[in-house]
Amino acid sequence: MLSLPRVVTPAGALTVRTRLRLSDRDAVILRELAECLSRLAARDLAERVALGDRHTVADFARRKRELTALTSSRWAGTITRGSNDQWELARRAQAAHIKQLAAEIKAIEQRLSTPVGGRDEATRAKGYPTRRVRAAKQQRLQILRARAAEVAADASAGRVHVVRGSKALLRDRLHLDRSGRSLEEWRDRWWEARNRIEADGEAGKTYGNQSLRVGPDGAVVVKLPPTLAERHREHCDRFGRYTLDARCRFAYRAEEWRAQVEAHRAVGYTVRFEGGRCYLAASFTPAEARPPMGSNDESPMASALSGGVLGIDQNVDHLAVWRLDAHGNPVGRPSRLDAVQHGTASRRDARVRHLCSELIRLARRTGATALVVEDLAFGAGRERCGWSGRAGRRFRSSVAGIPYGRFLSRLVVMAHRADLVVIAVDPAYTTRWGAQHWRRSTSTTRVKTSRHEASAIVIGRRGQGLGARRRAEKAVPRGKTEEAGRSRVDAHCRAGTETHRPAAYDSGPGSLRAQRTADGPEDGARDAPRRRTPTALQAAQHRSGQPAGNTSVPVPRDGWTPSPGSVREQGAGRRLEGCTHGVGVSTSG
Numbered sequence: 001m002l003s004l005p006r007v008v009t010p011a012g013a014l015t016v017r018t019r020l021r022l023s024d025r026d027a028v029i030l031r032e033l034a035e036c037l038s039r040l041a042a043r044d045l046a047e048r049v050a051l052g053d054r055h056t057v058a059d060f061a062r063r064k065r066e067l068t069a070l071t072s073s074r075w076a077g078t079i080t081r082g083s084n085d086q087w088e089l090a091r092r093a094q095a096a097h098i099k100q101l102a103a104e105i106k107a108i109e110q111r112l113s114t115p116v117g118g119r120d121e122a123t124r125a126k127g128y129p130t131r132r133v134r135a136a137k138q139q140r141l142q143i144l145r146a147r148a149a150e151v152a153a154d155a156s157a158g159r160v161h162v163v164r165g166s167k168a169l170l171r172d173r174l175h176l177d178r179s180g181r182s183l184e185e186w187r188d189r190w191w192e193a194r195n196r197i198e199a200d201g202e203a204g205k206t207y208g209n210q211s212l213r214v215g216p217d218g219a220v221v222v223k224l225p226p227t228l229a230e231r232h233r234e235h236c237d238r239f240g241r242y243t244l245d246a247r248c249r250f251a252y253r254a255e256e257w258r259a260q261v262e263a264h265r266a267v268g269y270t271v272r273f274e275g276g277r278c279y280l281a282a283s284f285t286p287a288e289a290r291p292p293m294g295s296n297d298e299s300p301m302a303s304a305l306s307g308g309v310l311g312i313d314q315n316v317d318h319l320a321v322w323r324l325d326a327h328g329n330p331v332g333r334p335s336r337l338d339a340v341q342h343g344t345a346s347r348r349d350a351r352v353r354h355l356c357s358e359l360i361r362l363a364r365r366t367g368a369t370a371l372v373v374e375d376l377a378f379g380a381g382r383e384r385c386g387w388s389g390r391a392g393r394r395f396r397s398s399v400a401g402i403p404y405g406r407f408l409s410r411l412v413v414m415a416h417r418a419d420l421v422v423i424a425v426d427p428a429y430t431t432r433w434g435a436q437h438w439r440r441s442t443s444t445t446r447v448k449t450s451r452h453e454a455s456a457i458v459i460g461r462r463g464q465g466l467g468a469r470r471r472a473e474k475a476v477p478r479g480k481t482e483e484a485g486r487s488r489v490d491a492h493c494r495a496g497t498e499t500h501r502p503a504a505y506d507s508g509p510g511s512l513r514a515q516r517t518a519d520g521p522e523d524g525a526r527d528a529p530r531r532r533t534p535t536a537l538q539a540a541q542h543r544s545g546q547p548a549g550n551t552s553v554p555v556p557r558d559g560w561t562p563s564p565g566s567v568r569e570q571g572a573g574r575r576l577e578g579c580t581h582g583v584g585v586s587t588s589g
Contacts, residue, residue: 002426002428002462003375005301005372005423005425005426005462005463006375006423006424007300007421007422008408008412008422008423008424009412009416010412010413010416012285013285014253014256014283014285014286014413015281015282016250016253016254016257016281016282017250017280018248018249018250018251018279018280019277019278019279019280020246020248020271020278020279020280021246022245022246023244023245023246025235026244026245026246027278029222029224029228029232029235029242030197030222030244030271030278031273032231033197033222033224033228034195034196034197034271035195036071036225036227036228037071037075037079037198038164038194038195038196040070040071040079041164044063044067044079044080044083045083045086045087045162045164047083048063048084048086049090049159049160049162052158052159052160053158054158060084063083064080067080070226071225071226072211072225074199074200074202074210074211074223075199075223075225077200078198078199078200082198086162087160087162090160090161090162094151094154094155094160095155097151098148098151098152098155101147101148101151104144105144105145105148108137108140110123111125111126111128111137112141113125114126114127115127116128116129116130117129164194165194166193169186169190169193172186173190188276191273192272192273192274192275195273196270196272196273197212197222197269197270198268198269198270198271199211199268199269200266201265201266201268201283201284202266203264203265203266204264205264207261207264207267208260208261208264208266208267208284209268209269210223211223212269212271214267214269215261216258216261216262217247218247218248219243219247219248220243220244220247220248220280221241221242221243221244222241222243222244223241224236224240224241224242225240229242248280250282256286257282259286260284260286263287265284265287266284266285267282267284269281270283300421301423303421304369304370304421304423305326305369305370305463305464305465306369307326307367307369307370308324308325308326308331308367308368308369308370309323309324309368309369309371309372309423309460309463310322310323310359310362310363310368310370310371310372310460311323311372311457311458311459311461311463312359312371312372312373312374312456313430313431313452313455313456313459314339314373314374314376314402314407315339315402316341316402317339317340317341318336318337318452319336319337319339320334320335320336320450320452320453320455320456321335321336321359321362321456322334322335322453322456322457322460323362323366324457324460324464326464328460328466330438330442330457331366333447334449334453334456335362336453337355337358337359341402341403348403352403352406352407353410353414355407356407356410356411356415357414359371359411359415360414360415360418360420363415363418363420364418368420369420370420370421370422370423370463371411371420371421371422371423372422372424372463372464373408373411373422373423373424373459374425374426374427374430374459375424375425375426375427376402376404408422408424423463425462426462429468430458430459430468431454431455433458433469434455434456434457434458434468435454435455436468437458437468437469437470438457438458438468439451439453439454441470442454442457
């Protein structure tokens, strides 16, 4: 069963980032501060992981007191809260890992229970194609069971494994030849990944932060720990605060940030070092001024669908977009937005923002009030994502290149600022049903609709709560269809003219086409030809000719009367029929 569409709402918090162009003195002081805080954070995280489930409120207070003696109460609070959050995140990831391993083990066991090349009709599980693949999956099943037992033992004991600086970067140290980095480059990257400055905001304080403060004029002030303040006392005030020579200037959403700091609301700051540069990120939750959508006694979903939607089908290399009106009908032709997913991480991230901006501009230009996307879930695992063999590996490689999570989060935030709503729908069978119900009907002789464009229609209609089919399709008796066709012909054709011929369904004595008779009301059934009497079967004849056994004189048609000699054979009758469509036929001489 398909899941219901849902409105994706933004989290509320946002982050803006800018580069700090540091002087030599600024770079030295900030790097020393980052090393000091990161060293204390690593020690506190190790203690938190060692305590595990035995951690209590008293342990939290003791940890904070020990760190306060070395730095300050605010720096200590930021470090301890960060360690607790990281431990809880590791526990959630551990539970998700156990669940994923159990699902993969179940999938393999279900397929192993089916013979090679067979299929279980009860569970619809397919067996593996060859014995070689089956043997490989048996080995993988043993590996997964051992791994699941190991992770389950860690979970029961309350142990988690956390690496400051990422486990992937730690593995690169053992395989520098495959990572493409030299030892010095790896050490620089490792230092940047492990050392940073984090300062939590505090509402009601000056400019929303006491540890790292940024004023409306862009001045950056940092509270140094006692050891660093003593070492750089000639550059600090009597409270141990150091003012950077660099100035902060946000090029994006600067007005919202300035309103936040001038109102002394909480603003958190993070200083990171990347590629020899220094970046400052500000995180805050702005005050929502406008009322939420759907506040006038109207649900958010109904108000979002009032102006039509944009159905978006996300693929590896492009987005297929089609505009749908409020009734689910496609309007105009679809649009294609290329999504190039190669290059550096910053270039790929910029491409995602560009796609979101293009979608918002397209929605504004067409008058759509909602964007409908697929709620893709690519974390299903190796055994449940795609199929086995080379084709399955190629499919999983293509899926891994789709930045769905980043695209959806960016689109939700940017669409919310543009007064648009993002609706996520179930992605099941969108491509198949789009090709079945919409690809042929929306194609023309010159422009053919692709299956991705047809899928965008199904996605948009699913967000509107409509089905994939264009209309209700049900079985209609043959007699009903003949009556409907006869009424349409009578309504549109004008008798006695040269351009419109009368309907050939008349059963009068001069009808040029013999009407089929039936023995009973079951004539429309499939086996009706076998149950008709011989008198009900008519001789097959071209409509321009005269039925066999009919000696009556035909009535005038289209202003002319065919003579018995005018139709000598069936070929001449066919030529006469072709002439009666648009021009008059003379029968004299």
